[in-house]
Amino acid sequence: MAGVRQFDEDDALDKALTVFWQNGFSGTTMQDLAEATGVQRGSLYNAYRDKEALFLKVFGVYRARYVAQMRDILDQADLREALHGFFDWAINSMTMGAPSRGCLSTKTAMGVEALDETIRSAIRDLLDEIEAALCDRFSRSPAAEQLALPPREAARLAVTMTRGLVVVERVYRDRKRLRAMARLLIDLLLPAEKLR
Amino acid sequence: MAGVRQFDEDDALDKALTVFWQNGFSGTTMQDLAEATGVQRGSLYNAYRDKEALFLKVFGVYRARYVAQMRDILDQADLREALHGFFDWAINSMTMGAPSRGCLSTKTAMGVEALDETIRSAIRDLLDEIEAALCDRFSRSPAAEQLALPPREAARLAVTMTRGLVVVERVYRDRKRLRAMARLLIDLLLPAEKLR
DNA sequence: GCCATCTTTGACATTACAGTCAAGATTGAC
């Protein structure tokens, strides 16, 4: 196999992820990616065909990391703490950077005007995975008994809420508000432990 | 006052709103607006200075209509029905069109990469107004006693949830899912009446 | 009817971006 890739692919994808996350899909230019990765535009086209294919590759990295981290955080004995941990982590993640980078999947879903079917399905897969991770955690005894809703429904509600938080973050830029919202939802989902 | 405007401003703003709503701020070009309104690009620039100023004018129309309609819908005796009416209306509104037009404020908040401060503050004002409308309704007796949360908090949670619904709509394109989510939230907010 | 004032019109300048391509560089296989 002669004529071998000159750049470190993992490193390049990682740097590209940072750029996409900060600027969104349509807000990122191939020039931006070339500068961030140190790989020339032409090489990126050669390696990944076009901007969308490169994005999907980067999105795969994002997705794997996201789900692994959230599963790790959810994996603690106390359900309330697991949920707090999850929301804190999500809120910290989206408020990182200046201006705050937000959420890549939400940015992409809402940011591209004519949402490409391939991209949309990649985002849907991620949301499905997030839902599944929450659902798994909620199905574990004794979580199911503590919840005000069946696991699947509680999971979907939590997923929807995190997406709402991303939008609210973008508009209000107020971490306190986000934390308060998360706390409200947790209190509603775990009524038995609601001791004010 | 010689040299008078040749086009009907209300009509033009209304048509521009349709375009912005369907395509978002950055996805809409002045050419699109010229075609939709029947007003030449140059005239639009002359009348509104630039794309952003025109958008803000259009957004004002959107905001007034949105809040008036939602206040009207919330204004029915039974709180549960008022909430169902509100969410149904919001869901119908965002799933209208093909592809569904979504929510103008959310699209704009998430779609513009470097969110302009003026636009962001216009969106924040709208969300504040939506929250206030919900809060007013929740503060009306006997709503406050039926709610699992204080009015302000319940209102904020509902606002966050509608934003989440918009994102979920864009990804899943499934009205049933949206309705189910809305129902879950309503059931959590009105625990006393939770009779399955 | 005349004029000052604003609007309309279409061409123009500028910028920005996605994607292409041919020539040259690199390197593993033999």
Next chain:
DNA sequence: GTCAATCTTGACTGTAATGTCAAAGATGGC
């Protein structure tokens, strides 16, 4: 060491968008 496959490079093309401007057109006030 040679070769062929692949990668790299930078210039080029094509397209699309925003905003500007000068000339022409319309109109209310007098």
